[in-house]
Amino acid sequence: GAVVSQHPSRVICKSGTSVKIECRSLDFQATTMFWYRQFPKKSLMLMATSNEGSKATYEQGVEKDKFLINHASLTLSTLTVTSAHPEDSSFYICSARGTSGSKETQYFGPGTRLLVL
Amino acid sequence: RKEVEQDPGPFNVPEGATVAFNCTYSNSASQSFFWYRQDCRKEPKLLMSVYSSGNEDGRFTAQLNRASQYISLLIRDSKLSDSATYLCVVRIEGRRALTFGSGTRLQVQP
Numbered sequence: 001g002a003v004v005s006q007h008p009s010r011v012i013c014k015s016g017t018s019v020k021i022e023c024r025s026l027d028f029q030a031t032t033m034f035w036y037r038q039f040p041k042k043s044l045m046l047m048a049t050s051n052e053g054s055k056a057t058y059e060q061g062v063e064k065d066k067f068l069i070n071h072a073s074l075t076l077s078t079l080t081v082t083s084a085h086p087e088d089s090s091f092y093i094c095s096a097r098g099t100s101g102s103k104e105t106q107y108f109g110p111g112t113r114l115l116v117l
Numbered sequence: 118r119k120e121v122e123q124d125p126g127p128f129n130v131p132e133g134a135t136v137a138f139n140c141t142y143s144n145s146a147s148q149s150f151f152w153y154r155q156d157c158r159k160e161p162k163l164l165m166s167v168y169s170s171g172n173e174d175g176r177f178t179a180q181l182n183r184a185s186q187y188i189s190l191l192i193r194d195s196k197l198s199d200s201a202t203y204l205c206v207v208r209i210e211g212r213r214a215l216t217f218g219s220g221t222r223l224q225v226q227p
Contacts, residue, residue, distance in 0.1 A: 104149070105151055
C-alpha cells in the first residue's frame with residue numbers, strides 16, 4: 001500500500017505558539033490529503049480536506065484561521081496550529097488517497113502527538 | 118444518528134477464540150467498505166477491503182450485506198497481537214473523505 005510520512009511525531013509547545021506539522025506522500029502523488037484529529041479513546045474526526053493548489057475545505061466547527069493548511073505540491077501538505085492552547089492538545093493524523101487492489105482507500109501518516117502546556 | 122455504527126466493546130476474549138464484529142451503515146450511497154485496525158496511540162492501518170461476495174485473508178473474514186446495510190469481520194484463532202481497535206469504514210458517493218465508525222475495541226487475553 002501507499003506510504004505517508006508525517007513530521008514531527010511528537011511536539012510539546014508553550015501556549016500561544018504556533019506548530020507546523022508536515023505530511024508527505026512517498027512514491028505517489030496526492031492531489032487530496034485529509035487532516036484528522038483524535039482525542040484519547042475517541043474516534044477520528046475529519047478537520048479538513050487539503051487540495052493541491054487550492055484552498056482547503058474545512059469541516060463544520062473547525063476554525064480555518066486557527067488551523068492553517070497549505071498544500072503546495074503533490075506530495076506535501078502542512079497543517080499549522082496557530083496560537084496553540086492546551087485544548088488543542090491531541091493526536092493529529094494526515095491521510096492521503098491511494099489504491100488497494102481495485103479500490104480507492106486512504107492511507108494514514110503515523111500521526112503527530114501535540115501537547116500544549 | 119451516526120452514519121457508521123459500531124459496538125464500542127470492549128470484547129474480551131481468550132487466545133484461540135473466534136470473535137465477530139458487526140457494523141451498520143445508514144447512508145444508501147455507501148459504495149465501498151473497509152476494515153481498519155488502530156493500535157493504541159498509533160494511526161489506523163488498512164486491514165482489508167470488504168467485497169460483496171465476502172472475502173478472506175488468513176484468519177480474517179469480511180462479509181457485506183447490502184440489503185441489511187451491515188458489514189462484519191470475523192477473526193478466527195485470536196492472537197494476543199490482534200488486540201486493537203477495529204474501525205468500520207465506508208466510502209460514500211460524492212464525498213472525498215472516508216467515513217469512519219468509532220471503532221470496536223478487542224482485547225485478547227492469555
